Amino acid sequence: MKHFVVHPRSRRGWCLALAFALLISAGIWPVVAAFNRAELWFGLPPLAVLTYAIVTGCWLTMLIANRLLRRSDSDV
Amino acid sequence: MxxxxxxxxxxxxxxxxxxxxxxxxxxxxxxxxxxxxxxxxxxxxxxxxxxxxxxxxxxxxxxxxxxxxxxxxxxxxxxxxxxxxxxxxxxxxxxxxxxxxxxxxxxxxxxxxxxxxxxxxxxxxxxxxxxxxxxxxxxxxxxxxxxxxxxxxxxxxxxxxxxxxxxxxxxxxxxxxxxxxxxxxxxxxxxxxxxxxxxxxxxxxxxxxxxxxxxxxxxxxxxxxxxxxxxxxxxxxxxxxxxxxxxxxxxxxxxxxxxxxxxxxxxxxxxxxxxxxxxxxxxxxxxxxxxxxxxxxxxxxxxxxxxxxxxxxxxxxxxxxxxxxxxxxxxxxxxxxxxxxxxxxxxxxxxxxxxxxxxxxxxxxxxxxxxxxxxxxxxxxxxxxxxxxNLVMILLVGLGFATQVLPAFIGMFLWTRASTPGVLVGILSGFCVTLALTLIWPNPMGVHAGFWGLMVNLPLFVGISLMTSPVRDDVVERFFAISAPGRSLG
The missing domain is CATH 1.20.1730.10 (Sodium/glucose cotransporter)
Structure with missing residues (x-):
């Protein structure tokens, strides 16, 4: 029997996996250390700006992923 | 008012x-x-x-x-x-x-x-x-x-x-x-x-x-x-x-x-x-x-x-x-x-x-x-x-445990070889570590107790799964027909 670890099988799938990984990396150390400053960007602390950039990034990435899935016609 | x-x-x-x-x-x-x-x-x-x-x-x-x-x-x-x-x-x-x-x-x-x-x-x-x-x-x-x-x-x-x-x-x-x-x-x-x-x-x-x-x-x-x-x-x-x-x-x-x-x-x-x-x-x-x-x-x-x-x-x-x-x-x-x-x-x-x-x-x-x-x-x-x-403490331990069930989900979504003993040992060991590092020595080195639990849980889960019999092929096939459509164990 040949067991396996699930991984993307197309370039599109790998791009999505990479986008998910980049989003998760953006919210943790060491990226978060670069935003840890006692100053204001657009009237907010840099960590708050990073937080809402991640929120927007997650939303946009999933929107794009849904379009890609529809195009490849593979649901579930 | x-x-x-x-x-x-x-x-x-x-x-x-x-x-x-x-x-x-x-x-x-x-x-x-x-x-x-x-x-x-x-x-x-x-x-x-x-x-x-x-x-x-x-x-x-x-x-x-x-x-x-x-x-x-x-x-x-x-x-x-x-x-x-x-x-x-x-x-x-x-x-x-x-x-x-x-x-x-x-x-x-x-x-x-x-x-x-x-x-x-x-x-x-x-x-x-x-x-x-x-x-x-x-x-x-x-x-x-x-x-x-x-x-x-x-x-x-x-x-x-x-x-x-x-x-x-x-x-x-x-x-x-x-x-x-x-x-x-x-x-x-x-x-x-x-x-x-x-x-x-x-x-x-x-x-x-x-x-x-x-x-x-x-x-x-x-x-x-x-x-x-x-x-x-x-x-x-x-x-x-x-x-x-x-x-x-x-x-x-x-x-x-x-x-x-x-x-x-x-x-x-x-x-x-x-x-x-x-x-x-x-x-x-x-x-x-x-x-x-x-x-x-x-x-x-x-x-x-x-x-x-x-x-x-x-x-x-x-x-x-x-x-x-x-x-x-x-x-x-x-x-x-x-x-x-x-x-x-x-x-x-x-x-x-x-x-x-x-x-x-x-x-x-x-x-x-x-x-x-x-x-x-x-x-x-x-x-x-x-x-x-101490209710917040009970809650923290409970949520810490929730994360320790992760091996069971890895075996559903990502890894066909996950075995029942591997999951059991992973969960129990992770839970014990999380419990100890919440109650006795809270969050050592500023790291969340549940994360320490995963550090013990996941290697044990993988090691014991590899050393013990996997779940029946027909069951694994059934689950991974959904988790990884188009791939089979054959």
């Missing part, structure tokens, strides 16, 4: 939630788990969006999050980040869980685990231990609800009466309409919370700075208390390690109610559409957090940080807005409490009683519904009225 207005608005909210919850049944027979438990797998994208969003925004958002901003500063934003990551997890795993449920008839998380590992023992064990965290969570939300009623009534409603009122309302509509009541009441609560949070946040900001935008609040903090704008925060206790590991641990906590919510969707793509828009809801946290930041300068001597939003509202806002804040906070607490109570009743009936007493599906469905009231009356209400001081 007219003292009856806030209480009238808050009680009015309970009445509206009760009417919506009771009417959600619409003549359906609720004696099957398929209907009472997962709403006949019928929920559309908007209801599901509000169901999951309101379920994840607990009383923490209206009390705890402003409290964290007040006592620790920007560290509070880790919550928004992990909630957004939970949406990514829902987008990837949710459709697969829905397909497992639809094809194999699962209605609970424990049933899926028992089926994948061909072990009712593992399914029952996971359900029982998950229920510890779920019960603690439900009790905490109940205490928060009773506290709100007490504050809104100027202390006239004692905690025990508040507990009975809130649990009584939830019991009535949950018993009558099950998951459909949770779906519709959460939709109402979700919209209410969004409106109230922004109204309170903008009012407080205007009151404090004379402006509508939040910039003035942070400009004052930057000049007078800059330590609140960076990690490790004003208390010096939230470093990069705790921030990072808390996010990782929280995003891998597959709590049972979330599982039921995914299974309640109309289709797999419904879950994807709802998950896609979920992060947009979490802007609800921002205005409430700003109230906490305003409190740093306006209310410097508060003894309980989590009362900052309510205290500020009582001192600076009109009574109708205080009432709406009470209703919004109560909505947040109830919308998080009811899915946990519902999932506990289902887990005890389906994952523990059914395999133990060999009950039929019909009997199990009726039992789940009837277990709801004893769970509330004999466990949640007495514990909530007693207000135990």
């Amino acid at each position: 007219s003292s009856w207005i806030p209480l009238a608005i808050t009680m009015g909210y309970i009445v509206v939630a009760l009417i919506i919850g009771i009417n959600a049944r619409r003549g359906r027979v609720m004696d099957s788990l398929e209907e009472w438990g997962v709403a006949g797998r019928s929920m559309g994208p908007v209801t599901l969006y509000l169901l999951i969003a309101a379920g994840s925004i607990s009383a923490y958002t209206f009390m705890g999050a402003p409290g964290w901003a007040y006592s620790k500063g920007v560290a509070v934003f880790y919550v928004v980040i992990y909630l957004s990551y939970l949406a990514l997890v829902a987008w990837y795993c949710g459709p697969k869980v829905w397909a497992f449920g639809q094809r194999f008839g699962h209605v609970t998380q424990g049933a899926a685990i028992a089926d994948r590992y061909q072990s009712p023992l593992l399914g029952g064990l996971a359900a029982l231990v998950m229920s510890i965290g779920s019960l603690a969570y439900a009790v905490l939300q109940t205490i928060g609800s009773a506290y709100i009623l007490s504050v809104m009534s100027g202390g006239e409603i004692p905690v025990w009466v508040g507990v009975i009122v809130v649990l009584g309302a939830i019991a009535i509509y949950l018993y009558i309409s099950g998951q459909r009541a949770i779906g519709l009441t959460n939709a109402f609560q979700g919209i209410l919370m969004l409106g109230v949070a922004w109204a309170v946040g903008l009012w407080a900001t205007h009151e404090a700075t004379g402006e509508i935008g939040f910039a003035g609040v942070f400009e004052r903090l930057a000049s007078e208390r800059p330590e609140f704008l960076t990690l490790p925060g004003a208390g010096g206790d939230i470093g990069f390690a705790f921030w990072t590991t808390s996010i990782i641990v929280s995003m891998f906590s597959f709590m049972p109610p979330v599982w039921s919510q995914w299974m309640s969707a109309r289709s797999a793509s419904t879950i994807r559409r709802s998950a896609t828009w979920l992060p947009t809801y979490y802007i609800v946290v921002l205005p409430m957090v700003v109230v906490g930041f305003i409190g740093i300068l306006a209310l410097p001597a508060l003894s309980r940080a989590d009362t900052v939003a309510l205290t500020y509202a009582l001192e600076h806002m009109p009574s109708w807005l205080v009432g709406l804040l009470g209703a919004g906070t109560l909505a947040a607490a109830m919308s998080s409490c009811e899915p946990f109570l519902h999932s506990i009743a289902m887990a005890y009936a389906r994952d523990v009683a059914q395999p133990l007493f060999r009950l039929s599906d019909a009997t199990t469905g009726r039992l789940a519904r009837r277990l709801l009231v004893p769970i509330m009356a004999l466990i949640v209400a007495p514990v909530a009225i007693a207000e135990p001081s």
Whole structure:
């Protein structure tokens, strides 16, 4: 029997996996250390700006992923 | 302030939630788990969006999050980040869980685990231990609800009466309409919370700075208390390690109610559409957090940080807005409490009683519904009225355990070779480490106890899985036809 670890099988799938990984990396150390400053960007602390950039990034990435899935016609 | 207005608005909210919850049944027979438990797998994208969003925004958002901003500063934003990551997890795993449920008839998380590992023992064990965290969570939300009623009534409603009122309302509509009541009441609560949070946040900001935008609040903090704008925060206790590991641990906590919510969707793509828009809801946290930041300068001597939003509202806002804040906070607490109570009743009936007493599906469905009231009356209400001081500790251990079930999910979604002994040893070892590093030596080196648990859990899970027999091929094939379509073990 040949067991396996699930991984993307197309370039599109790998791009999505990479986008998910980049989003998760953006919210943790060491990226978060670069935003840890006692100053204001657009009237907010840099960590708050990073937080809402991640929120927007997650939303946009999933929107794009849904379009890609529809195009490849593979649901579930 | 007219003292009856806030209480009238808050009680009015309970009445509206009760009417919506009771009417959600619409003549359906609720004696099957398929209907009472997962709403006949019928929920559309908007209801599901509000169901999951309101379920994840607990009383923490209206009390705890402003409290964290007040006592620790920007560290509070880790919550928004992990909630957004939970949406990514829902987008990837949710459709697969829905397909497992639809094809194999699962209605609970424990049933899926028992089926994948061909072990009712593992399914029952996971359900029982998950229920510890779920019960603690439900009790905490109940205490928060009773506290709100007490504050809104100027202390006239004692905690025990508040507990009975809130649990009584939830019991009535949950018993009558099950998951459909949770779906519709959460939709109402979700919209209410969004409106109230922004109204309170903008009012407080205007009151404090004379402006509508939040910039003035942070400009004052930057000049007078800059330590609140960076990690490790004003208390010096939230470093990069705790921030990072808390996010990782929280995003891998597959709590049972979330599982039921995914299974309640109309289709797999419904879950994807709802998950896609979920992060947009979490802007609800921002205005409430700003109230906490305003409190740093306006209310410097508060003894309980989590009362900052309510205290500020009582001192600076009109009574109708205080009432709406009470209703919004109560909505947040109830919308998080009811899915946990519902999932506990289902887990005890389906994952523990059914395999133990060999009950039929019909009997199990009726039992789940009837277990709801004893769970509330004999466990949640007495514990909530007693207000135990170590409940937060029980909750932290419970949530830490939730993450330790991760190997069971890796074996469902990612790795065919996961074995039953591997999962069991991983879960038990991770739980023991999390327990010890929560109670005896809390969060060593500033790293979340649940993360230490995973560091022991995952290597043991992989090693023991490789050393022991995998689950039968036909079972693994069945699950991975959904998790990895187009690939087979051959």
